[in-house]
Structure formats: C-alpha cells, structure tokens
Amino acid sequence: MKPIPRRKFIRGTAMAGGALLLLPELKAGMWLTDQPSGNYFLKEFGIDETLCHKLLAKALSKGGDFADLYFEFTVSNYLGLEDGKVNQSYGDISLGVGIRTVKGDQIGYGYTQELTEESMLSAAATASTLCDMNATPVSDSFTRPKAGNYYPVAPDFNGIPAKAKLPLLQAMNQKCFALSTEIAKVNAGFSNSVKRVMIVTSDGIMAEDLIPSGYLYTSVVAERNGKREQSGWNLGGRRDFSYYTDAVLNEIADKAVNNTLKLFDAIQPPAGEIPVVLGPGVTGILLHEAIGHGMEADFNRKNISTYSSMLGKKVAEPFVTIVDDATNMNLAGSLNIDDEGIPGKRTVLVENGILTSYIHDRISAKHYGVEPTGNGRRQDFQNYPIPRMRNTYMLGGPATPEDVIKQAGNGIYVENVSNGQVKIGEGDFAFYVSQGRLIENGKLTSPIKDVNIMGNGPKMLANITMASNDLEMYHGGAGQCGKNGQGVPVSFGLPTCLVKSLTVGGTQQKGGQS
Amino acid sequence: MSYKKDQQQEFRELANWVIDQTKQAGANDCKVSISKRRSVEINYRDRKPEVIKEATTQGLYLEVFINKRFAGKSTPDFRKSTLSGFISDLIENAKIMEEDPFRTLPDPKYYAGRSEKDLQLADPDFQQLTPENRHAMVKAVENACLEKGGDKVISVEAGESDDTYEDFVKTSNGFEGSSRGTYCNIGASMTLQDEGDRRPNGYHYITCRYRSDLPSLQEVGIEAANRTFDLMGGKKIATETLPVILENRGAARVLSGLLNPMSGGSIQQKRSFLADKKGQQFGSKLLTVQDDPFLPRGLGSKLYDDDGFPARKRDLILEGSLNEFLIDWYYSQKLGWEPTSGSISNLIIPPGTRSVDEIIKDLGRCILITGYIGGNSNSTTGDFSLGIIGKLYDKGQFVQNVAEMNIADNHLNFWNKLVEVGNDPWIYSQARFPSLVFDGIVVSGI
Numbered sequence: 035m036k037p038i039p040r041r042k043f044i045r046g047t048a049m050a051g052g053a054l055l056l057l058p059e060l061k062a063g064m065w066l067t068d069q070p071s072g073n074y075f076l077k078e079f080g081i082d083e084t085l086c087h088k089l090l091a092k093a094l095s096k097g098g099d100f101a102d103l104y105f106e107f108t109v110s111n112y113l114g115l116e117d118g119k120v121n122q123s124y125g126d127i128s129l130g131v132g133i134r135t136v137k138g139d140q141i142g143y144g145y146t147q148e149l150t151e152e153s154m155l156s157a158a159a160t161a162s163t164l165c166d167m168n169a170t171p172v173s174d175s176f177t178r179p180k181a182g183n184y185y186p187v188a189p190d191f192n193g194i195p196a197k198a199k200l201p202l203l204q205a206m207n208q209k210c211f212a213l214s215t216e217i218a219k220v221n222a223g224f225s226n227s228v229k230r231v232m233i234v235t236s237d238g239i240m241a242e243d244l245i246p247s248g249y250l251y252t253s254v255v256a257e258r259n260g261k262r263e264q265s266g267w268n269l270g271g272r273r274d275f276s277y278y279t280d281a282v283l284n285e286i287a288d289k290a291v292n293n294t295l296k297l298f299d300a301i302q303p304p305a306g307e308i309p310v311v312l313g314p315g316v317t318g319i320l321l322h323e324a325i326g327h328g329m330e331a332d333f334n335r336k337n338i339s340t341y342s343s344m345l346g347k348k349v350a351e352p353f354v355t356i357v358d359d360a361t362n363m364n365l366a367g368s369l370n371i372d373d374e375g376i377p378g379k380r381t382v383l384v385e386n387g388i389l390t391s392y393i394h395d396r397i398s399a400k401h402y403g404v405e406p407t408g409n410g411r412r413q414d415f416q417n418y419p420i421p422r423m424r425n426t427y428m429l430g431g432p433a434t435p436e437d438v439i440k441q442a443g444n445g446i447y448v449e450n451v452s453n454g455q456v457k458i459g460e461g462d463f464a465f466y467v468s469q470g471r472l473i474e475n476g477k478l479t480s481p482i483k484d485v486n487i488m489g490n491g492p493k494m495l496a497n498i499t500m501a502s503n504d505l506e507m508y509h510g511g512a513g514q515c516g517k518n519g520q521g522v523p524v525s526f527g528l529p530t531c532l533v534k535s536l537t538v539g540g541t542q543q544k545g546g547q548s
Numbered sequence: 549m550s551y552k553k554d555q556q557q558e559f560r561e562l563a564n565w566v567i568d569q570t571k572q573a574g575a576n577d578c579k580v581s582i583s584k585r586r587s588v589e590i591n592y593r594d595r596k597p598e599v600i601k602e603a604t605t606q607g608l609y610l611e612v613f614i615n616k617r618f619a620g621k622s623t624p625d626f627r628k629s630t631l632s633g634f635i636s637d638l639i640e641n642a643k644i645m646e647e648d649p650f651r652t653l654p655d656p657k658y659y660a661g662r663s664e665k666d667l668q669l670a671d672p673d674f675q676q677l678t679p680e681n682r683h684a685m686v687k688a689v690e691n692a693c694l695e696k697g698g699d700k701v702i703s704v705e706a707g708e709s710d711d712t713y714e715d716f717v718k719t720s721n722g723f724e725g726s727s728r729g730t731y732c733n734i735g736a737s738m739t740l741q742d743e744g745d746r747r748p749n750g751y752h753y754i755t756c757r758y759r760s761d762l763p764s765l766q767e768v769g770i771e772a773a774n775r776t777f778d779l780m781g782g783k784k785i786a787t788e789t790l791p792v793i794l795e796n797r798g799a800a801r802v803l804s805g806l807l808n809p810m811s812g813g814s815i816q817q818k819r820s821f822l823a824d825k826k827g828q829q830f831g832s833k834l835l836t837v838q839d840d841p842f843l844p845r846g847l848g849s850k851l852y853d854d855d856g857f858p859a860r861k862r863d864l865i866l867e868g869s870l871n872e873f874l875i876d877w878y879y880s881q882k883l884g885w886e887p888t889s890g891s892i893s894n895l896i897i898p899p900g901t902r903s904v905d906e907i908i909k910d911l912g913r914c915i916l917i918t919g920y921i922g923g924n925s926n927s928t929t930g931d932f933s934l935g936i937i938g939k940l941y942d943k944g945q946f947v948q949n950v951a952e953m954n955i956a957d958n959h960l961n962f963w964n965k966l967v968e969v970g971n972d973p974w975i976y977s978q979a980r981f982p983s984l985v986f987d988g989i990v991v992s993g994i
Contacts, residue, residue: 116817117882119646119647119648120645120646121617121618121645121646121647121648121651122618122619122645123618123619123620123641123642123644123645124619124620124621125619125620125621125622125638125641126621126622126623127621127622127623127624127625128624129624129625130624139593139598140596140597140598140599141598141599141600141601142599142600142601143599143600143601143602144601144602144603145603146603146604147605147606147624147625157603160600160601160602160603163600163679164597164600196641196644197644200644200646218818219817219818219819221817255817255818255819255928257818262818262819262928262929263928263929264819264926264928302956305787305954305956305990305992306786306787306992306993306994307993307994336593336703336739337702337703337739337747338702338703338739338747338749339747340745340746340747341745342745342747343745344745416603416605418599418601452924453922453923453924454922455921455922455923455935456921457748457749457921458749459739459746459747459748459749460742460746460747460748460749460779460782460951461745461746462782462921462935462937462951462952463921463922463935464921464922464923464934464935464954465922466922466923466924466933468924483931484924484926484929484931484932484933484956485933485956486922486923486933486934486935486954486956488784488921488922488935488952488953488954489952490952492745537784537952537953537954537992537993537994538954538992539933539934539935539953539954539955539956539992
C-alpha cells in the first residue's frame with residue numbers, strides 16, 4: 035500500500051480561499067466510463083483493486099450479505115464579505131474511507147482518515163464485528179457502471195484563483211446598496227467544494243464521481259423609520275464558477291433587497307385553519323418535508339411511517355404526480371451515482387394520485403424486492419448511506435396561477451419558507467413562512483411574514499385541490515436536508531398549488547380577537 | 549480511546565512547530581487548535597443490533613493573521629511533510645483578503661486570570677466500558693421500553709453512544725489551553741399504533757459526562773415509552789388564549805431566540821432587537837439566566853472561551869433585565885466595547901418552589917408543551933413562531949394530547965408573561981432550565 039503521495043496531498047490542500055488552484059486537472063465524467071484513466075483514487079492515493087478486494091474480504095470475514103467501501107476526498111472553501119470588505123476565508127479538507135458490512139437490515143461500520151492499509155483493515159475489522167459466521171466471498175472483478183453526467187464543469191474550472199472570486203462579493207455588496215438607500219448592512223458569502231468519491235462493493239461495482247457544489251448568498255438589513263428588517267437570497271447548485279454571471283448577481287441582489295423592503299409593510303395573518311396557496315419554486319420544500327420524508331423506505335420497512343400501508347393506494351387527486359429525480363442538470367440534489375454506486379435516475383413516487391414507489395437504498399430495495407432507486411446517500415465517509423431525497427418536485431396541473439388564487443377566496447399565499455420539520459410517524463409538519471401575501475376575495479393583498487403553517491403530510495397531499503402549470507425548481511445551493519444527524523444537499527420544486535386548509539400560527543385569532 | 553500520558557505534550561510540540569512554521573512563512577500571528585476523538589455507537593431495533601459503528605478522528609485548525617488580513621483552514625493530516633504546504637497555502641489565502649483592522653488575536657492581557665478548577669469533564673472509569681457493557685446497556689433500555697409499551701408497539705430503537713476527546717489550543721501571543729473529556733449518551737425511541745395511519749414516535753435520550761451519572765437504564769426505557777404514549781390521539785383544538793407551560797427539557801428552544809440577538813455580531817451587524825436593551829427590563833422579574841462554566845461534570849463546562857478569555861460565572865439576564873451581552877474579541881473591536889466573551893457555557897434559570905403537577909392544578913385550562921416542530925425566531929425583530937406538541941389540562945385534570953398547534957409572539961412581549969418557574973431543572977443539558985409558566989398565550993389550531 036502506498037502512503038498518500040506527499041506532493042499530491044500538498045497540491046490537494048492548496049485551494050486558496052475558494053480556488054481549486056493546484057489540483058490535478060479534472061475532467062468531469064471521465065471516470066464514469068470503463069476507461070482506466072478514471073482511477074483518481076488509484077492515481078492519487080494508490081487505492082487499487084487488489085487492496086479494495088482485501089478490505090472487502092476483511093469486512094466480510096465473519097459473513098454478511100455484502101460490504102462496501104466509500105472513499106472520499108473533499109475540499110471546501112468559503113469567502114465572506116462584511117462591512118464592505120472580503121475579510122474572511124475559511125477552508126476544510128476531508129479525506130477518509132468508510133467501510134460497511136450489511137447483514138439483512140443490520141449495519142457494521144468503521145471509518146478512518148488514514149488511507150494506509152493497516153488503518154483501513156482495522157476499520158474493516160470493526161465493520162465485520164456485526165457478524166459471527168463463515169466468510170462471504172467477494173467478487174473477483176469490478177465493473178464500472180454507466181452513468182450520466184448531470185453536472186459537467188469546464189475543463190479549467192479548478193484553475194480559478196481565489197483572487198478572481200473576490201470581485202463577485204464586492205459587486206454583490208455594491209449592487210445591494212445601489213438598489214435602495216434604506217439598506218443598512220450587506221453580508222455576502224461564496225461557498226464551494228469539490229468532492230471526489232469512489233464506491234467499491236463486494237458484489238463487483240467500482241464507481242467514481244466528481245461532485246462540484248457551491249452557492250453565492252447575500253443577506254441584507256434595511257432600516258425605515260426606526261424599524262429594521264432582514265432577508266436574503268442565494269443561487270447555486272452543482273456548478274462551476276462560470277455560472278455566477280452578472281445576471282445571476284443581479285437576481286440575487288434584487289431578491290435579497292426587495293424581499294427585505296417588502297417586510298416593512300407585512301402584517302400577521304389571522305391564526306387558525308385557512309386555505310393556503312403555495313407559490314411556485316422554493317415552497318417545494320413543503321413537498322420535501324411534509325410528504326417526501328414519509329416516503330423514504332427505511333421508515334416504511336420499519337413500519338414507522340404514516341405511508342407504511344399506502345403503497346399502491348390513492349393518496350392524492352389524479353392531477354398529482356410527484357417525482358424524486360437525480361437527473362436534473364446542475365441542481366443541488368443531482369447525482370451521477372449515489373453513495374452506494376447506483377447510477378442516478380428519475381423515480382416517480384406518486385403517479386396520477388397513486389403512491390407507486392418509496393425512496394430506496396440497497397437495504398430497503400432488497401427488503402421490498404425492487405431495484406434500488408439510487409437514493410442511498412450519506413453526508414461523508416464518517417456516515418453510512420440511508421435513503422435520502424435528491425430533487426423532489428410535483429408536476430404542473432391544468433390550472434393557471436390566477437385560477438388557483440381566485441379559488442382560495444380568503445387565505446394566505448406563501449412565497450418563501452424555511453425551517454421545515456416533519457414527524458414521520460404522525461405525518462405532522464410545520465414550516466416557517468418568512469414571506470407571503472394575504473389572499474382576500476380571491477386576490478393577493480397585504481404582505482405577511484414570520485408565521486408558521488402546520489398540517490399533516492398525507493392530509494395536505496389529499497387536500498391539494500388545484501395545481502397550475504408553472505412548475506418551478508429551486509436553484510439555491512444552500513438547501514441542506516437533515517436526517518439522522520446527516521446533512522445532504524437537495525433541491526425541490528412545485529407549481530402554484532391550493533391546499534384546502536392548513537393551520538396558520540399567529541397572534542391574531544380569526545374574527546379579530548387577539 | 550484511552551488517554552495517552554504524553555498526548556498533550558505531543559499536541560503541544562506539534563502546535564509549537566506549526567506556530568514556528570507559520571510565523572517563518574510570514575504570518576504576524578496565528579492560532580492552532582488540535583483535537584482527537586474516539587466515538588462508538590451501538591443501536592438495537594426490535595431486539596437485534598441494527599448499527600455498530602466505531603472510529604477515531606483528528607483535526608488541526610489553523611488561523612493566520614497577516615497584516616490585518618485573516619484566513620482559517622482545517623485538515624485531518626498531521627504529518628509535518630504535508631502541513632508545510634498547508635501552512636504556506638493558508639498564508640497565500642490570507643494575503644489576498646481585504647485588510648480588516650479588527651482582525652487580530654486578542655490582547656494577551658485578556659488571557660490572564662484563568663481558574664485551575666477541576667471541572668471533572670473526563671470519566672476515569674470510561675476505559676472500562678467494553679463492547680459487552682454497551683450491548684448490555686442498550687438491551688436493558690430496550691427491554692424496559694418494550695415491556696412498558698405492550699401490544700401497541702410497532703417498533704423500538706434503543707442506542708448507546710460515547711465519545712472520548714482531547715483538545716489543545718495555542719496562540720502565537722501567549723495563550724495555551726487544553727481539555728479532555730467524555731460523553732455517554734443512552735436512550736430509546738418508540739413507535740406506537742394510533743388511530744388510522746398515525747404512528748406516533750416518542751423518545752427519551754440522556755447525555756452525561758460520567759456513566760455513573762446516568763439514571764437507571766430501566767427508568768430511561770420506561771420514560772421513552774411514556775413519552776410516546778403522551779403522543780397518542782394528539783389533535784389540534786380551536787385557537788385559544790390560555791396559560792402554557794414550557795416543559796423543562798424543551799424550554800431552551802424558545803429561550804434560544806434571545807441568545808443570538810445578544811451576540812456582538814448581531815448587534816454590530818444591526819440584526820438584534822436587543823441591541824438597545826442593555827440594562828433595561830424586557831421580561832418578567834422571574835426571568836434570570838446565569839452562565840456558569842464551573843459546574844462539575846457540566847456538559848458546557850470550560851475554563852476558557854473561544855478567544856482564550858478565562859471563563860467566569862455571570863448573569864446574562866437578571867430579574868428580567870438584560871445584564872450582559874455576548875461580546876467576543878473581534879466584535880468588541882468593531883463596536884469599540886470591552887469584550888465579555890462571545891460564547892456561553894452552562895445556562896441556568898434558578899428554579900422555583902413548586903412542581904409542574906402542583907402548578908397545573910392552579911392554572912385552570914392550560915397546555916403543557918412537551919415538544920416543538922419547525923418554526924423560527926427572527927433576531928432582528930424578535931418575532932417568533934413555533935409548532936408545538938403537548939397536553940391539555942383543565943383544573944389539574946388531563947383532557948387530551950394536542951398536536952399540529954402553534955405559539956407565536958414577540959420576545960419583548962412573551963417574556964413579560966412569565967408568571968412562575970418550576971422546581972424541576974433539566975440537568976441532562978447545557979441549558980439547565982426548569983419548566984416555565986406563561987399566561988395569556990395565543991395557541992393556534994383549528
């Protein structure tokens with residue numbers, strides 16, 4: 035076993051303030067072919083098939099259904115602007131391997147930051163302690179799966195120096211202040227990372243990927259007549275630096291500033307059960323939290339999700355089709371391969387109102403006797419994969435947005451939400467509406483802010499009574515989904531939808547009491 | 549991880565070398581933090597191991613200051629051969645940052661006066677925790693939970709995790725600190741069959757520094773079951789204004805909305821609704837919040853803060869009045885204020901005299917809030933909104949479990965409605981809060 039080549043690792047650490055300055059040239063997608071030139075971990079860290087076979091054999095030395103290795107090398111960088119200066123640079127290097135032994139639905143897991151044979155064999159031995167039987171054989175050869183490339187990057191994307199990124203944040207600062215004299219403070223940040231992974235399984239898969247990720251955000255504080263408000267916006271995803279054009283900067287600045295200024299006129303809506311219209315785009319986080327999580331198959335195979343007995347049943351009106359998709363270009367949840375080596379694909383969860391599939395990893399797919407859906411994901415090598423969503427969205431319906439708002443009569447229109455949470459077993463959820471509008475007599479009126487909306491996922495799904503033809507995906511890069519202590523990037527989307535009734539929290543009781 | 553006798557010395561030598569190299573490479577100043585952690589996790593579901601996980605991790609984080617420019621980066625690779633490149637790259641990062649006159653290490657005079665008190669953060673018996681012990685502990689919790697759950701149980705997951713860590717930090721201008729400690733966490737979650745497709749999931753987990761401080765394992769399992777039964781039949785009721793009790797263990801979820809606006813960063817960046825409230829009464833006289841870093845075996849106990857300032861006991865909020873902000877070195881320089889320490893340790897609300905059961909009898913119709921879901925607190929305006937789960941009582945009698953409901957207010961109004969503090973501080977947390985009783989809260993539902 036070769037130690038980490040000194041020079042190579044130094045080069046790996048040399049990503050100045052957001053620049054992937056000195057990494058070896060990367061060509062997206064090349065390791066997704068059968069060509070041996072794709073062996074990044076072999077070339078950089080000396081991880082060859084013989085060693086992988088040895089590690090897998092150790093992980094299965096006491097039996098088990100299968101074992102896998104997850105090698106990861108990630109470099110993350112952040113540049114921050116405050117009070118008009120780009121004055122913060124932070125970075126992180128993550129390198130290691132996670133080794134898993136699986137027996138039925140049981141998991142043994144060890145990981146190490148040292149890619150030496152001794153240390154990796156020790157991690158494999160830890161994983162093997164789950165079992166106490168005879169050894170399970172490991173495949174004699176490894177095959178590289180064919181996969182798409184849903185986040186191509188420019189050949190020179192790793193050659194952008196950090197210095198070139200400073201003007202991005204300086205321009206953002208200037209644009210925000212130029213948009214309104216009421217802006218008091220601007221914070222901006224540019225975060226990016228490059229993750230290289232290699233997954234090797236005991237049943238003969240060897241897959242590699244390069245996963246770029248980044249986002250540009252701005253948060254502003256505005257002052258008016260002694261009052262202050264704050265809001266922000268971000269854009270990003272699995273993209274290279276060329277995405278952050280002047281037009282993108284303008285979009286972020288416009289939304290951050292205008293969202294903030296609108297809050298000065300915002301009121302609290304009446305509390306209680308009222309019709310809720312979900313605007314297109316970012317409100318898809320409701321779909322993700324309130325409905326998607328309950329469809330993750332680990333919860334269902336354990337019979338602890340409210341959807342456990344609903345497979346094949348009607349869960350929504352016939353115009354409702356919900357998809358979880360790895361194949362959207364450049365979105366935060368897009369995946370060429372998942373963290374178990376399964377190529378990214380599109381999975382229809384609800385088709386014309388019928389629940390047709392759960393979201394599977396390898397363990398749950400075997401449990402249900404279906405093909406894995408490519409949803410086995412993990413935060414990093416220190417965690418084992420579990421079923422996770424990717425880009426989750428609902429297809430558009432037959433109505434127009436105006437029809438939907440008119441049909442609501444009196445209620446609220448939700449434009450921006452955050453801080454969602456769901457209780458899987460009950461299906462109950464809550465979301466913080468940071469921005470929205472009142473709907474009065476079928477028309478949008480006063481802005482609203484800072485209220486929760488609550489409901490029950492299956493009930494909400496059944497109560498979507500109209501959907502318009504304006505599906506919009508969320509293009510932010512900062513969306514992180516948390517589950518079992520692991521965060522993974524996701525995206526989501528929704529057309530304008532009418533939910534017949536949800537509980538709106540607030541201090542104003544219906545009928546004017548308070 | 550057993551503690552190596554010479555681990556701290558190894559860390560010190562490495563830190564000294566990193567500091568020397570960093571200064572030689574052109575930095576005016578630097579700060580290096582080194583840590584090593586051993587973690588073990590065992591989970592059981594339905595009487596068999598579901599997850600067995602174990603690993604050791606390490607990290608080195610370096611901050612460099614060069615001509616009032618700043619950069620920081622972390623690496624898991626401690627080899628000097630690779631650290632040399634890491635250091636020079638980081639210095640190049642810092643050089644391209646814009647000048648910020650406030651980006652410096654603290655004035656060393658603020659390092660003086662650190663207590664040498666033994667905080668008892670590391671359990672000396674931790675090395676005796678064997679894999680067999682761990683499995684036995686989890687099985688005991690699981691058994692108690694299953695037994696209490698009876699025939700309505702769909703699934704029980706029980707787990708134990710423990711951590712052993714050593715930290716070391718040193719600056720180029722004279723600060724050095726180190727700590728070692730242990731954590732042990734155990735508990736269970738249960739899913740029950742309720743009406744229709746509802747499957748309530750409740751849990752109870754306990755974290756301690758010392759294994760011997762854990763309550764009985766049977767008690768832990770039974771409490772996990774009891775808390776799940778408290779979710780059965782949970783429904784929303786009509787929107788109503790009534791007294792609410794924030795159960796001790798969850799009260800920090802609401803009070804945390806006061807902490808961020810008390811920070812120097814929020815104040816300097818104009819994102820704090822408390823910025824002009826120093827010394828002013830903004831809450832009930834019953835609201836006192838202390839920050840006590842010296843609690844033996846406390847989950848947040850420490851001898852120095854993130855800047856290297858000596859930890860000290862302080863009243864953050866005293867009888868409803870905002871007594872002290874959380875000002876770290878950097879924002880103290882930007883604000884032109886004295887630093888007070890930007891980080892908290894153990895937060896304490898002094899307990900009252902009556903139990904929650906006694907208080908409920910006197911409240912008439914009220915809701916005991918036992919859990920939260922979603923929500924947020926706006927640090928600029930003070931508005932907050934939180935989904936809640938709880939139990940409805942009337943004159944001391946249980947009426948029903950409630951779910952899908954919400955409380956919302958502005959912190960400047962809400963804390964004036966605090967009318968009583970319970971006698972039951974939750975000791976298994978960095979926030980040792982008793983239950984808190986509020987009057988006249990709008991709880992929205994139907």
